[in-house]
Amino acid sequence: RKEVEQDPGPFNVPEGATVAFNCTYSNSASQSFFWYRQDCRKEPKLLMSVYSSGNEDGRFTAQLNRASQYISLLIRDSKLSDSATYLCVVKRVVNAGNNRKLIWGLGTSLAVNP
């Protein structure tokens, strides 16, 4: 079982739809959480950090449930340009040191259709 798991999709949705992505993580030492977006053959780019209280950026809402070790990303009123792979990323402490490690999910593929 992978430390960070996502539904690989693909999610095929019409324009204007609301779509939700889920991500679970298994290590309770995880401290920070992010959603990245990766377009085909491009580098990943930060979409948004995920805060404990939940946060919103325009059409995007991220939520964190530490008790269930679960992160979500909600996209409202989806646009054609939202088509991409969405990567869930978790940062946690490595061993007993002060170093932290980024753990990447496999990504969820989204295709928004006209």
Add this chain to the structure above:
Amino acid sequence: EADIYQTPRYLVIGTGKKITLECSQTMGHDKMYWYQQDPGMELHLIHYSYGVNSTEKGDLSSESTVSRIRTEHFPLTLESARPSHTSQYLCASRDVGEGTEAFFGQGTRLTVV
């Protein structure tokens, strides 16, 4: 936009050649990473560095080597390229501290023929 650069963007090279993929960042980040990613597949961490003279192997075994002589520079070298090394190589950096994001270079798409 992130100030992290990779060169070359695309490289087609013959088997057995030595290659160096360059990665530079001007953000003063201590932490740098090399990832390998095949099309449509997940990111695999192959090397990372927490600062000058610090290099570690990542989760995916790789025949490549890295060096970190300067903060801003984190080159990756393959002594003898093989077709199995064909992939996209992504360099990233981030600052220390909680909640800091990783910034990626545009990647080097390597094809070994």
